[in-house]
Amino acid sequence: MSKTIEDPKAPFVPNYLLYLLAAASEAASARFHSHVRTRGLRVPEWRVMACLTDTDGSMVTELARYAMIEQSRLTKIIIQMDARGLVSRRSDPKDGRRVRVFLTPQGRTLADELVADARAHELELLKSFQGGDGTEIKDTLRALIRHLESDQPDQADGTASLARNAEIADS
Amino acid sequence: MSKTIEDPKAPFVPNYLLYLLAAASEAASARFHSHVRTRGLRVPEWRVMACLTDTDGSMVTELARYAMIEQSRLTKIIIQMDARGLVSRRSDPKDGRRVRVFLTPQGRTLADELVADARAHELELLKSFQGGDGTEIKDTLRALIRHLESDQPDQADGTASLARNAEIADS
Numbered sequence: 001m002s003k004t005i006e007d008p009k010a011p012f013v014p015n016y017l018l019y020l021l022a023a024a025s026e027a028a029s030a031r032f033h034s035h036v037r038t039r040g041l042r043v044p045e046w047r048v049m050a051c052l053t054d055t056d057g058s059m060v061t062e063l064a065r066y067a068m069i070e071q072s073r074l075t076k077i078i079i080q081m082d083a084r085g086l087v088s089r090r091s092d093p094k095d096g097r098r099v100r101v102f103l104t105p106q107g108r109t110l111a112d113e114l115v116a117d118a119r120a121h122e123l124e125l126l127k128s129f130q131g132g133d134g135t136e137i138k139d140t141l142r143a144l145i146r147h148l149e150s151d152q153p154d155q156a157d158g159t160a161s162l163a164r165n166a167e168i169a170d171s
Numbered sequence: 172m173s174k175t176i177e178d179p180k181a182p183f184v185p186n187y188l189l190y191l192l193a194a195a196s197e198a199a200s201a202r203f204h205s206h207v208r209t210r211g212l213r214v215p216e217w218r219v220m221a222c223l224t225d226t227d228g229s230m231v232t233e234l235a236r237y238a239m240i241e242q243s244r245l246t247k248i249i250i251q252m253d254a255r256g257l258v259s260r261r262s263d264p265k266d267g268r269r270v271r272v273f274l275t276p277q278g279r280t281l282a283d284e285l286v287a288d289a290r291a292h293e294l295e296l297l298k299s300f301q302g303g304d305g306t307e308i309k310d311t312l313r314a315l316i317r318h319l320e321s322d323q324p325d326q327a328d329g330t331a332s333l334a335r336n337a338e339i340a341d342s
Contacts (some may be wrong), residue, residue, distance in 0.1 A: 011225040011288050013237055017293050017305055018200050020312040025192035026239050027319040033191060045258045050190075054182040056284055066184055068197050115183050122188050134188055137315070141191040147300045148198040167247075 032121050039114060044069050044077055049103065049111040049116070057100045059092075086110065137157065203292050208301065210285060215240050215248055218275065220282040228271045232265075257281065262288070 029043075029108050036046040047067035051058060051079035060078060064071040078101055081087045086107035103111055126134040184190050200214075209216040218238035223231060235242040245259060249272055257278035264268035266317045274282055297305040 005266035013221050013225050015309070016221075016289065017297065017309060018196070018203060018289070019221075019237075020194070020197055020309055020316070022239060024319075025189070025196045025313045027316050028192050029189050030319075047184075047190075050184050050187075054184050066190070068193060073289070077218075092327050118189070119183070119189065125319075126188065128208070129315060137190060137311055138186070138191055140311065141195045144195050144300060144308070145191070145198050147297075148195075148201075151299070 009016075010125070028125070032118060035117060035121075036114065039110065042077075044074065045081055045086070046114060048078065048081065048101070049107060050103065050115060052087065052103045052107075053111045053115050056102050059098055059100055063101060081107075133146075189299065199296070203289060205284065206288060206292075210281065212281075213248075213284075215245065216252055216257070217285060218271070219245070219249065220278060223258065223272065223274045223278075223284060224286050226281045227273050230271055235271060237258055252278075 007157055024108070033043050033046075035045060044067045048063050051063055051066045055062070060071055063078070064074045064163075066119050067074055078087060078089065082089055085104055089099050089105055090102065092100050122134075126132060204214050207214060212220070215238045219234050222234055222237045226233070231242055231246055234249070235245045238245055240248075249258060254261055256275055259273050259275055260270050261273065263271050269341065272331075293305075297303060
């Protein structure tokens with residue numbers, strides 16, 4: 001536990017958890033996000049499509065949580081995706097004010113291909129990183145997300161229910 | 172190791188490393204980034220100022236790596252910060268083409284306050300999260316950043332040297 005007592009002269013940024021999280025996320029995503037763009041999708045569009053492969057017919061509120069962008073911005077993105085034939089929007093039969101988003105057959109084909117690419121990219125990364133399957137780092141990140149969420153019940157932006165999403169993985 | 176063999180029916184997104192990293196980063200940063208905005212700074216501006224508290228007189232290329240945004244966008248941000256009196260830009264005496272960025276006294280006061288707030292926020296978070304000082308999660312994230320960087324030597328965007336930044340913390 002030699003690092004427990006913080007050295008006041010230690011540089012701030014490279015020891016700062018929020019920096020390390022952002023930097024790890026950025027570095028891990030850079031290559032795959034380039035691949036996503038070569039397939040003609042922006043990152044939020046890819047996230048929406050990945051979510052729909054899990055739960056087709058999600059509402060925009062749910063997709064905004066996963067895609068980690070504001071609902072109003074996501075609504076515009078989904079309208080564009082609809083115009084390009086990747087998704088279709090339909091009113092919920094039980095509540096006409098609710099709009100549900102579905103993959104079109106064309107969208108499904110692209111989404112399935114990209115999810116397969118993402119799984120392969122992740123597998124390769126985890127195999128070469130500490131020779132594992134990522135259970136440990138994933139469990140730590142899930143625990144952190146849950147902890148942060150339980151600590152911030154009133155958070156009003158699109159990140160409010162990341163922990164609930166992460167918990168699905170534990171069930 | 173019951174989770175080693177991937178269940179093909181398991182949902183994709185909540186088990187996907189890149190999602191968990193992005194979600195953890197987003198959730199961990201949300202509250203502090205709100206605080207940064209109440210002090211009149213945007214997130215990249217805060218990152219620049221935090222970096223300058225470590226190494227005043229950095230070049231824009233170095234700041235772009237840490238702030239994780241494109242150099243051309245960061246140059247515009249730094250010109251705005253200069254106009255607001257937070258930083259000053261000066262040519263390197265040894266190489267006039269190189270511009271170095273320094274905190275002004277006003278910028279230093281604000282940066283020092285925010286770094287102290289960030290340290291306090293981090294300490295509180297780490298104390299309540301698994302009762303630790305974050306050594307384990309930070310070491311894992313540093314190792315992941317290093318691993319990703321060593322795997323992507325030709326990456327041309329602003330994330331190219333995140334691992335080098337992270338390594339400073341180990342020295």
